[in-house]
Amino acid sequence: MSLSQEYLLKRLKYDPDTGIFVWRLREVFVAHDRQWNSKHAGKKAGWIKKGRYGSKYLNLKLDGKIYLSHRLAFLYMVGKFPPDGVDHIDRNGINNRWNNLRQANQTQNCANRSIHANNLSGFKGVSFHRRGNCYQADIRISGKKKYLGSFRTPEAAHEAYAVAAHKLFGEFARTV
Numbered sequence: 001m002s003l004s005q006e007y008l009l010k011r012l013k014y015d016p017d018t019g020i021f022v023w024r025l026r027e028v029f030v031a032h033d034r035q036w037n038s039k040h041a042g043k044k045a046g047w048i049k050k051g052r053y054g055s056k057y058l059n060l061k062l063d064g065k066i067y068l069s070h071r072l073a074f075l076y077m078v079g080k081f082p083p084d085g086v087d088h089i090d091r092n093g094i095n096n097r098w099n100n101l102r103q104a105n106q107t108q109n110c111a112n113r114s115i116h117a118n119n120l121s122g123f124k125g126v127s128f129h130r131r132g133n134c135y136q137a138d139i140r141i142s143g144k145k146k147y148l149g150s151f152r153t154p155e156a157a158h159e160a161y162a163v164a165a166h167k168l169f170g171e172f173a174r175t176v
Contacts, residue, residue, distance in 0.1 A: 019096030111169035125161030
């Protein structure tokens with residue numbers, strides 16, 4: 001059985017202003033031959049799980065299946081799961097306020113990432129090229145790296161990255 005908005009509304013209440021899911025009150029709720037335990041009613045649903053690269057997301061278990069709660073928020077508000085994915089505008093995977101979520105494909109979601117922890121230049125999209133003794137700007141498009149040029153300073157290379165990012169990713173572009 002795939003999860004429907006109607007079923008989700010019966011089991012959970014989502015507050016779009018806080019982004020929090022709360023279990024609804026049911027004296028006895030039979031789902032997939034399981035009884036719903038009303039001791040959870042009124043309590044926050046979900047737990048924080050650490051993802052890749054130190055990111056954190058709120059997970060929620062419903063009828064034995066684990067869901068990312070930002071995807072459930074989308075189902076709750078729109079009536080269907082997003083076809084590609086959901087992006088947290090502020091990059092905080094725990095902040096599931098409705099005004100912080102937007103539909104995004106993988107490329108757009110990656111464009112909204114912060115600078116990597118192992119970046120030595122201090123600028124997103126910039127690396128030092130030892131052989132050429134210069135700074136190089138690159139950008140990823142659909143998982144493929146595109147060379148943007150070589151520059152004397154990291155600031156100039158970053159400017160090239162920022163221009164390309166805004167042109168390619170628009171509102172999803174994160175340059176810091």
